[in-house]
Amino acid sequence: MGLGDAFRSWRLSREVRRLLVAGERKNALALVASVGGQLRASALVGLAQDCDEDEPELACELLQQALVRTPGDDDISWLLARREARAGRVRESVERLRALRLRYPRRVDVLAELADQLITLERASEAEHLLADWEGLQEPRLLCLLGKARFAQERLEEALPPLDQAMALYEEMIRRDPYGQAVREDAYLELEALHSEVLASLHGHEALVVDAARRRKLDAHAGVNFLLLAAHQMVGAPCRAPSLTLLPIERMRALADERLREDASDVVGLVQRGGVALREGRFSDALKHFERAHDLSPGDFAPLLGKGMALELDQQDVLGGLRHLPDVGPLEGLERVFPDWPALSERERRVVHASALPLRQFLPNLAARGFRLRILPLDVRVSDVPELASLREERAGEGDHRTFEALHGVTHGNLAMAKVEGLLSLAPGANGWVLAHEFAHLVLIAGPDTLRFRVQRLLRRAERAGYVGSAYQKQNEDEFFACAYTEYLARRYGLEVEQEWDDRGVSADVFTLFEELAHPV
Numbered sequence: 001m002g003l004g005d006a007f008r009s010w011r012l013s014r015e016v017r018r019l020l021v022a023g024e025r026k027n028a029l030a031l032v033a034s035v036g037g038q039l040r041a042s043a044l045v046g047l048a049q050d051c052d053e054d055e056p057e058l059a060c061e062l063l064q065q066a067l068v069r070t071p072g073d074d075d076i077s078w079l080l081a082r083r084e085a086r087a088g089r090v091r092e093s094v095e096r097l098r099a100l101r102l103r104y105p106r107r108v109d110v111l112a113e114l115a116d117q118l119i120t121l122e123r124a125s126e127a128e129h130l131l132a133d134w135e136g137l138q139e140p141r142l143l144c145l146l147g148k149a150r151f152a153q154e155r156l157e158e159a160l161p162p163l164d165q166a167m168a169l170y171e172e173m174i175r176r177d178p179y180g181q182a183v184r185e186d187a188y189l190e191l192e193a194l195h196s197e198v199l200a201s202l203h204g205h206e207a208l209v210v211d212a213a214r215r216r217k218l219d220a221h222a223g224v225n226f227l228l229l230a231a232h233q234m235v236g237a238p239c240r241a242p243s244l245t246l247l248p249i250e251r252m253r254a255l256a257d258e259r260l261r262e263d264a265s266d267v268v269g270l271v272q273r274g275g276v277a278l279r280e281g282r283f284s285d286a287l288k289h290f291e292r293a294h295d296l297s298p299g300d301f302a303p304l305l306g307k308g309m310a311l312e313l314d315q316q317d318v319l320g321g322l323r324h325l326p327d328v329g330p331l332e333g334l335e336r337v338f339p340d341w342p343a344l345s346e347r348e349r350r351v352v353h354a355s356a357l358p359l360r361q362f363l364p365n366l367a368a369r370g371f372r373l374r375i376l377p378l379d380v381r382v383s384d385v386p387e388l389a390s391l392r393e394e395r396a397g398e399g400d401h402r403t404f405e406a407l408h409g410v411t412h413g414n415l416a417m418a419k420v421e422g423l424l425s426l427a428p429g430a431n432g433w434v435l436a437h438e439f440a441h442l443v444l445i446a447g448p449d450t451l452r453f454r455v456q457r458l459l460r461r462a463e464r465a466g467y468v469g470s471a472y473q474k475q476n477e478d479e480f481f482a483c484a485y486t487e488y489l490a491r492r493y494g495l496e497v498e499q500e501w502d503d504r505g506v507s508a509d510v511f512t513l514f515e516e517l518a519h520p521v
Contacts, residue, residue, distance in 0.1 A: 012039045017047060041066040045076060048083070056087035074100060082113060090117050108139055115145045124152035140169040144191045151194065156202050163195040226308030231406035233301035234381050240268055240300065241379040246343040246420055252276050267297045268379075274306045275378045278421060279345055283314035302379035309378075309421040321426040322347055324493045325354040333363035337442075340375040348375075348423050354493065355436035358518035359485075362443045371442050373416040373435065375423065382410045382417045409434040411441035426495055433486035440485035444478055454513065455481045461506050468506045488514040 015031065044066035051059040063080040070076065077096055084093035097114040104110055111130060118127040128149040134142045147163035150156075170188050242255060253276050259269030274289030287310040293303035328349050335341045338352055352375075356363060374385070382388055383405045391404050391412065404410070409418040416438040425432040444452060459480045462468040473483035488511055489495075501507050 012043070017050075039069075041069040041073065041076065044069070045079065048079070056083050059083045060087050060089065074103065078110065085113070085117055085120075090120055093117050094121065108142065112141050112145060115142070115149065119145070119149055119152055122152070124149040128153070138169055140166040140173075140191070141187060143169070144187070144194065147198065148194055151198055156198050159198050160195075160202060163191065163198060166191055167195055226304050226311065228308075230301045230304035230308055233299060233304060234406045236405070237299075237301055239380065239384045240302070241377055241384070242268060242272070243377060244380055244384060246340045246375050246377050248343045249276055249279055249345055252279075265296055267293045267300060267303070270296070271300075271302045271306060271379055274303070274310075275421070278306060278310055278313070278378070279348065279424075281313075281318060281347065281424070283310045283318075286310040287314070306378055306421065309425075313424060316425065316427050318424050318426070321495055322350060322424070324426075324495055325350050326357065326493075328353045331356060331360045331363055333365075333367035334360075336367035337363055337371060337439075338373055338375070344375070348420070351423055351426070352435060355433065355439055355489065358489070358492065358514055359439070359443050361517065361520050362447060366442060366446055369414065369446060371414045371416075371446055373418065373439055373442060375420050375435070376417055378419065378421045381405050382407055385417065387415055388412055388417070409438045411438050411445070414442070414445070416442050426490070426493075433489060436489055437482045437486050440482040441478055444481045451517075452477060458484075458506060458510055458513070461504065461509075465502060465504045465506055468502045468504065484510045485514065492518075 012031070044062045048059040048062040048066070051062070060080060060083050063076055063083060066076050067073065067080065077100060081093045081096040081100065084090070084096065094114065094117050097110055097117065100110045101107070101114055111134075115127040115130055118124070118130070128146065131142055131146040131149065134146070143162040143166035147159040147161075147166065150159035150162075170191060247255070252272050256269045256272035256276065259266045260273065263269070270289050270293035274286045274293065277283070277286035277289060287307060290303045290306035290310060293300070294307060297303065328346075331353065334353070334356060337356075341349065341352065344352065376382065376385070383391060388410070408422055410416065418435040418438050422432070422434045425434075444455065455477045459474060459477050462480065463474055469480065469483065473480050491511065492514075
C-alpha cells in the first residue's frame with residue numbers, strides 16, 4: 001500500500017471515529033463496510049481497541065471487518081476471540097480459540113483463555129482435560145484454571161494442590177518484581193479469592209489465617225489474626241481447662257497462684273493469670289502472660305485466644321465504652337437466664353445487664369421455660385460443654401465455613417453460650433456484643449410468632465434493597481434479628497456505629513422495632 005493509500009485509510013478511520021464519538025454507530029459501520037480495502041485492517045484494530053469496556057459488541061464488529069481484509073491474521077483472531085467472550089458470545093469465542101490452539105499448541109495465553117471460556121460454558125471437564133498436561137509445569141495462570149475447573153466439578157481436595165502451587169509461584173514472582181510488572185493484579189486477585197474459598201470449604205475459615213501466617217503475610221499487631229489462629233488450633237484439641245464453668249476472678253487468681261508456686265512454667269496457671277488480667281481490664285499485663293504461655297506451649301489454643309483478645313481490647317476504649325452503659329438494676333429472671341451471673345465482675349455484670357435491658361420483657365418467660373445463656377471460660381470451647389459435644393465436628397451453617405468448635409458464641413435449642421474473653425468488647429462486629437447476639441437468638445426462638453413475622457418482613461425489605469445489612473445477617477431471620485440487635489445496642493448507648501441509615505427506611509424501622517420491644521405498652 002502506497003503513501004496515498006495510507007493517507008486515505010487514515011482519513012477514513014478519522015471519519016469513522018468522529019461518527020462513533022457522535023453516537024452515529026450505524027453510519028460508522030456502514031461507512032466501514034462501503035469503503036472495503038481502502039480502510040486498512042490495522043486502522044480497524046486501532047478503532048476496536050479504543051472502544052470502551054462497555055462496548056464489546058462494537059469492538060467485535062470492527063475486528064470482524066478487519067478479518068475480512070486480512071483473513072489469515074491470527075493476531076486479529078486472538079483479539080476478536082477475547083472481545084467475543086466479553087460480549088457474551090462465548091461459543092463463538094471458544095470455536096475461534098480452538099482453531100488458534102491447533103495452530104499454536106504451546107501458546108499459554110490461548111490455552112488459558114480457551115479453558116476459562118469452557119468453564120464459563122459449564123464444560124469444566126473439557127477444560128481440565130486440556131490443562132492436565134500442564135499440571136507439573138511452573139505456569140501459575142494454568143494451574144489456577146486447573147484448580148478452578150476441579151472446583152467447578154466440586155472436587156475440592158483435588159482443586160487445592162494446583163491452587164497452592166499457583167499461589168507460591170505468583171508470590172515468588174512478586175518478591176522478585178516488587179513493582180508488580182510481572183503479575184497481572186486481576187489474575188492474582190482471582191486466584192487469591194478462589195484459593196481462599198476452596199481452603200475455607202475444606203478446612204474451615206480459620207485455615208485462611210494459618211495459610212497467611214505460613215506465607216508470612218500475617219499482621220502481628222492485629223488481634224483478629226491471633227483469634228483466627230487460635231480458632232484453627234481449637235479444632236480437635238484436648239481440653240486443658242481446670243473448670244468447664246466460669247470461676248469468679250478471685251478464685252481464678254488463687255488457682256493461678258497455687259499452680260505457679262508449684263511450677264513457674266505451668267501453662268494452665270499462666271492462662272488463668274492472663275485471664276484474670278483480661279477480665280480486670282489490664283490488657284498489657286494479660287498480653288505478657290499469654291505470650292509466655294504460648295512460648296511454652298505453641299500448640300495450645302488458649303494462650304493464642306487470650307493474646308488475640310488482649311490485643312483487640314487494648315485497641316478499644318473499653319473503660320470509656322463501659323461508662324456509656326446504664327447502672328445495673330434488678331431485672332426479673334436475669335440470674336436464671338444467665339446462671340453464671342454470680343461469677344461475673346462488676347464490669348462484666350454491667351455488660352450483661354445492658355445486653356438484656358432492652359429485651360427485659362422476655363426474661364421471665366425465658367427463665368420459666370428453661371432457656372439459658374452460659375458464659376464460658378477462655379480455655380473452654382462450646383463443644384467442651386456436654387450438651388453440645390455431639391456437634392463438635394459440625395460447621396456453623398450453610399455458606400459459613402467456620403468450624404463449630406471454634407465459635408465464640410452459639411445458640412442451640414434453648415441453650416446459648418458466649419465466651420468470657422469477649423464480654424467487654426462493645427465494638428460492633430465479629431467479636432463485639434457476642435453475648436447480646438446470642439441472647440437475641442433466644443428471644444426470637446422463644447418469642448411470639450408475631451415478632452418473627454415482623455422480622456421476616458423487615459428481612460425481605462432488606463433483601464430487596466440489596467445494600468442493607470451484610471450477607472451473613474441476611475441469611476435468615478434469626479441472624480437478621482441478632483445482628484440488628486447489636487447495632488441497636490451500639491446506637492442506644494451512644495457507641496460508635498459504622499452503618500448509616502439507609503434511604504429505604506429499613507434501618508430506621510428495625511430501630512423502631514427494638515424501641516417498641518424496649519418500651520412495651
